[in-house]
Amino acid sequence: xxxxxxxxxxxxxxxxxxxxxxxxxxxxxxxxxxxxxxxxxxxxxxxxxxxxxxxxxxxxxxxxxxxxxxxxxxxxxxxxxxxxxxxxxxxxxxxxxxxxxxxxxxxxxxxxxxxxxxxxxxxxxxxxxxxxxxxxxxxxxxxxxxxxxxxxxxxxxxxxxxxxxxxxxxxxxxxxxxxxxxxxxxxxxxxxxxxxxxxxxxxxxxxxxxxxxxxxxxxxxxxxxxxxxxxxxxxxxxxxxxxxxxxxxxxxxxxxxxxxxxxxxxxxxxxxxxxxxxxxxxxxxxxxxxxxxxxxxxxxxxxxxxxxxxxxxxxxxxxxxxxxxxxxxxxxxxxxxxxxxxxxxxxxxxxxxxxxxxxxxxxxxx
Amino acid sequence: xxxxxxxxxxxxxxxxxxxxxxxxxxxxxxxxxxxxxxxxxxxxxxxxxxxxxxxxxxxxxxxxxxxxxxxxxxxxxxxxxxxxxxxxxxxxxxxxxxxxxxxxxxxxxxxxxxxxxxxxxxxxxxxxxxxxxxxxxxxxxxxxxxxxxxxxxxxxxxxxxxxxxxxxxxxxxxxxxxxxxxxxxxxxxxxxxxxxxxxxxxxxxxxxxxxxxxxxxxxxxxxxxxxxxxxxxxxxxxxxxxxxxxxxxxxxxxxxxxxxxxxxxxxxxxxxxxxxxxxxxxxxxxxxxxxxxxxxxxxxxxxxxxxxxxxxxxxxxxxxxxxxxxxxxxxxxxxxxxxxxxxxxxxxxxxxxxxxxxxxxxxxxx
Numbered sequence: 112x113x114x115x116x117x118x119x120x121x122x123x124x125x126x127x128x129x130x131x132x133x134x135x136x137x138x139x140x141x142x143x144x145x146x147x148x149x150x151x152x153x154x155x156x157x158x159x160x161x162x163x164x165x166x167x168x169x170x171x172x173x174x175x176x177x178x179x180x181x182x183x184x185x186x187x188x189x190x191x192x193x194x195x196x197x198x199x200x201x202x203x204x205x206x207x208x209x210x211x212x213x214x215x216x217x218x219x220x221x222x223x224x225x226x227x228x229x230x231x232x233x234x235x236x237x238x239x240x241x242x243x244x245x246x247x248x249x250x251x252x253x254x255x256x257x258x259x260x261x262x263x264x265x266x267x268x269x270x271x272x273x274x275x276x277x278x279x280x281x282x283x284x285x286x287x288x289x290x291x292x293x294x295x296x297x298x299x300x301x302x303x304x305x306x307x308x309x310x311x312x313x314x315x316x317x318x319x320x321x322x323x324x325x326x327x328x329x330x331x332x333x334x335x336x337x338x339x340x341x342x343x344x345x346x347x348x349x350x351x352x353x354x355x356x357x358x359x360x361x362x363x364x365x366x367x368x369x370x371x372x373x374x375x376x377x378x379x380x381x382x383x384x385x386x387x388x389x390x391x392x393x394x395x396x397x398x399x400x401x402x403x404x405x406x407x408x409x410x411x412x413x414x415x416x417x418x419x420x421x422x423x424x425x426x427x428x429x430x431x432x433x434x435x436x437x438x439x440x441x442x443x444x445x446x447x448x449x450x451x452x453x454x455x456x457x458x459x460x461x462x463x464x465x466x467x468x469x470x471x472x473x474x475x476x477x
Numbered sequence: 478x479x480x481x482x483x484x485x486x487x488x489x490x491x492x493x494x495x496x497x498x499x500x501x502x503x504x505x506x507x508x509x510x511x512x513x514x515x516x517x518x519x520x521x522x523x524x525x526x527x528x529x530x531x532x533x534x535x536x537x538x539x540x541x542x543x544x545x546x547x548x549x550x551x552x553x554x555x556x557x558x559x560x561x562x563x564x565x566x567x568x569x570x571x572x573x574x575x576x577x578x579x580x581x582x583x584x585x586x587x588x589x590x591x592x593x594x595x596x597x598x599x600x601x602x603x604x605x606x607x608x609x610x611x612x613x614x615x616x617x618x619x620x621x622x623x624x625x626x627x628x629x630x631x632x633x634x635x636x637x638x639x640x641x642x643x644x645x646x647x648x649x650x651x652x653x654x655x656x657x658x659x660x661x662x663x664x665x666x667x668x669x670x671x672x673x674x675x676x677x678x679x680x681x682x683x684x685x686x687x688x689x690x691x692x693x694x695x696x697x698x699x700x701x702x703x704x705x706x707x708x709x710x711x712x713x714x715x716x717x718x719x720x721x722x723x724x725x726x727x728x729x730x731x732x733x734x735x736x737x738x739x740x741x742x743x744x745x746x747x748x749x750x751x752x753x754x755x756x757x758x759x760x761x762x763x764x765x766x767x768x769x770x771x772x773x774x775x776x777x778x779x780x781x782x783x784x785x786x787x788x789x790x791x792x793x794x795x796x797x798x799x800x801x802x803x804x805x806x807x808x809x810x811x812x813x814x815x816x817x818x819x820x821x822x823x824x825x826x827x828x829x830x831x832x833x834x835x836x837x838x839x840x841x842x843x
Contacts, residue, residue: 191589193559194772223557226590228773251732267793267802281727289727291720297713316713323796341707341714347663347682348707352714354657354805355721357790361647361655365782366617366773372789391785406560407594407732416731419757423738424723427633430689436633439720 119462120454126164127152129465129476133167136472137174138181139203147205150236153243155455158446161301162237164457168464169378170203170234171471179203179233185210188368192222196367197229201394204235204256212241212254212399219250219401226400228367231393234258234378238278239292239443245401246282249410253400254278257363257370259377262296262356263337265349268323270337271373274299275359280440282404284414286421290440295356296338303329303338316343362398369396485828486820492530493518495831495842499533502838503540504547505569513571516602519609521821524812527667528603530823534830535744536569536600537837545569545599551576554734558588562733563595567760570601570622578607578620578765585616585767592766594733597759600624600744604644605658605809611767612648615776619766620644623729623736625743628662628722629703631715634689636703637739640665641725646806648770650780652787656806661722662704669695669704682709728764735762 127148134144155163173179183202187195195214199207211229218225235241238254245252258273274294281289298317306313307329320326321335325344332338340352364371369392376395404410421438429435457465469476493514500510521529539545549568553561561580565573577595584591601607604620611618624639640660647655664683672679673695686692687701691710698704706718730737735758742761770776787804795801823831835842 189771189773191769191772194589194769196773222588223560224590224592226768226772263796264790264793264802266796266799267790268796269794271790271793271802279724281731289723291724293714293717293720295717297708314712319796323794323799341717342663343713346680347709347713348659348718350803350805351659351661351707354659357655357805358645358657361783361786365647365786366770366779368774371782371786391782402592403557403560404732405555406557406592407555407562408734413732416737416757417727420727420731420737424630424633424637427630427637428635428689430629430632430634430685433632433689436630436637437716439716439723 117459118456119459120456122454123152123156123451126155126455129469129474130164130167132474133171133468133472134203136474137171139206140182143206146209147203150205150209150240153240154237156447156450157237157239157443158450159237159443160457160461161299163455164465165461166234168468170205171468173233175471183207187214193218193224193226195225195227197227199229199232199394201231201233204233204395204397207232208235208241208254208256208397208399209244211397212244212252212401215399215401216245216248216250216252219403220248223406224400224402227398228362229397229399230364230367230369232369232395232397233376234395235397237292238276239280239290241399242278242280242290242292246280246288248401249282249404251279251281251402251404253398255359255363255398257360257375257396259375260373261300261338262340263319263323264357265340265345265353266323268319268321268337272340272353272356272360273375274338275356275363277355277359281417282414283417283421284411286418287444288440289417289421289438290443292443295341295352295359297341297343297352298338300338303332307333316347359398364392364396367396367398368392369394371396483825484822485825486822488820489518489522489817492521492821495835495840496530496533498840499537499834499838500569502840503537505572506548509572512575513569516571516575516606519606520603522813522816523603523605523809524816525603525605525809526823526827527665529821530831531827532600534834536571537834539599541837549573553580559584559590559592561591561593563593564734565595565598565760567597567599570599570761570763573598574601574607574620574622574763574765575610577763578610578618578767581765581767582611582614582616582618585769585772586614589772590766590768593764594728595763595765596730596733596735598735598761598763599742600761601763603658604642605646605656607765608644608646608656608658612646612654614767615648615770617768617770618646619764621725621729621764623726623741623762625741626739627666627704628706629685629689630723631706631711631719632689634685634687634703638706638719638722638726639741640704641722641729643721643725647783648780649783649787650777652784653810654806655783655787655804656809658809661707661718661725663707663709663718664704666704669698673699682713725764730758730762733762733764734758735760737762
């Protein structure tokens with residue numbers, strides 16, 4: 112645990128163990144606690160710190176206040192051979208998500224594909240975790256989730272949609288898999304916060320103020336403004352980003368029976384002004400898909416084709432002044448290799464939150 | 478047929494009839510010819526002129542040269558209850574696409590969802606046509622296609638991907654459906670051509686030159702440059718647009734056994750430098766999906782929720798200086814209402830192409 116630049120580095124195993132024991136402390140069964148910890152750990156390992164143990168304290172807050180059910184019984188509300196609609200019984204998304212994803216994968220193994228909506232859930236970690244599980248079963252996995260409002264639809268001046276991520280992964284044979292996992296906003300809210308802290312202007316195209324005008328001031332976004340969808344403005348295809356975010360919102364929430372659009376519950380991180388009086392469904396919603404490769408093509412042939420695709424795209428003539436074309440998943444895989452070897456560096460505010468969690472639960476951290 | 482501003486206006490029925498008879502002239506069976514004409518007509522009606530009868534002359538060119546099979550026998554290469562992989566037998570995409578989409582819809586009716594890949598096909602018209610068919614059967618429909626290379630992956634300096642559109646539609650009860658249909662590039666190539674004709678600069682974010690530098694000069698893009706994916710650059714999420722375009726390419730071509738990425742066949746419009754010697758599959762590829770609403774939720778309830786979503790999003794506080802938030806599908810529906818009443822205006826170059834088609838085939842146009 113070297114301490115430098117206001118960071119403390121922990122091994123992934125150490126954090127995983129700590130997280131699992133913290134969840135167990137709140138009456139979550141051991142296997143589920145470990146599963147939830149693994150989802151958070153996957154995020155830290157892949158370099159997406161915002162969705163890893165940095166959120167543990169928020170989950171703990173919800174668990175302490177009894178706002179999350181530690182022992183959810185998932186209910187299948189509707190079912191066909193290739194679909195299911197699930198009520199997550201207000202469990203941790205980190206537990207409900209993986210179970211629902213299993214159902215999608217089981218259906219894919221049975222009838223070629225499986226598609227599962229989930230309502231009454233909570234934040235499920237990084238979307239990319241789920242298609243990574245599907246890869247282990249030779250399936251092409253999809254995951255989407257809605258989230259609390261942060262993004263304006265094109266030509267709107269208020270937050271109506273979450274950053275609503277989409278993830279999907281494709282296996283290679285000799286090459287590592289292609290893993291896509293991206294929010295449908297131009298940027299993450301964290302980038303606005305960071306610019307605010309550093310007192311730096313935002314690039315145009317990230318955010319609007321509360322009148323809906325593009326702004327370069329972090330505060331103007333934070334004070335009643337909104338993020339823009341990917342594409343930013345009409346000229347550059349902001350309507351496409353709005354469509355994408357809306358697709359995620361409709362599949363994960365309207366179709367799932369969860370709270371859609373502006374009614375998605377707020378995560379507890381900072382502001383917590385859930386418009387509960389205007390609930391239009393239950394909790395947060397997710398959408399999982401799994402497709403048998405063999406339902407379309409010989410899996411070995413597909414993987415060779417993916418290898419060929421990867422090598423061809425890597426060999427793209429690079430744009431002047433750039434590192435050249437990357438394959439989706441490259442940065443996260445590089446982060447994981449580094450962090451498995453050298454540990455996961457946490458900034459001091461997160462370390463302090465974890466120490467507080469340790470005090471509350473009696474689970475030792477350091 | 479009033480002639481003004483170098484336009485000739487035809488009724489939709491007139492153009493449909495003409496188009497169907499032209500296809501029949503090339504030995505396409507009457508029912509298929511009508512179907513293909515309907516797909517093109519849907520595009521003109523919805524105001525997407527680039528994909529309607531403006532392409533008829535190109536299809537005719539391919540048919541005359543025997544490069545398209547007028548009587549394709551679709552072969553199912555692989556099948557599970559919810560999936561199929563289809564060889565389109567080098568038919569018109571306008572015929573192969575609707576048939577493959579039917580297979581997806583039939584499977585959805587049977588087991589909840591249906592997912593169909595297609596190879597050995599050709600351009601299938603507007604992607605939005607297909608989910609509109611699914612709406613008629615109370616299904617949520619998806620369609621994607623790959624297309625000839627035009628777009629650089631982020632940080633690349635050459636054309637590697639098509640504009641690869643995604644379409645999906647959701648039915649309302651009292652409100653009209655939400656219909657998304659968008660290319661995954663920042664803009665269509667047509668906008669570059671238009672700026673070139675008008676000698677106007679491009680906004681930044683649309684295109685790069687052949688060194689991969691962002692450019693405002695239409696010629697620099699046309700001379701060996703490329704379009705950018707939606708999101709444009711790294712700061713604004715260009716990696717997300719690249720991911721989207723790659724998802725479409727992998728599902729429609731790598732998984733389907735079609736020519737992927739830079740190897741997708743060129744459409745005949747202008748340049749026709751298909752790298753046939755480097756074929757990695759058969760023809761163009763498509764991907765269709767259909768989902769039974771009842772597989773997830775009572776369809777009446779879903780449609781009411783969609784109505785609520787539409788009304789809530791329409792009521793978003795509008796951004797200063799904009800018309801306010803639209804619902805995806807609004808502009809196309811407005812175009813269709815207008816064009817059904819007042820006809821379809823065609824620019825003179827398209828009219829002249831159609832007159833040439835009329836001369837070649839003996840099918841009367843005017």
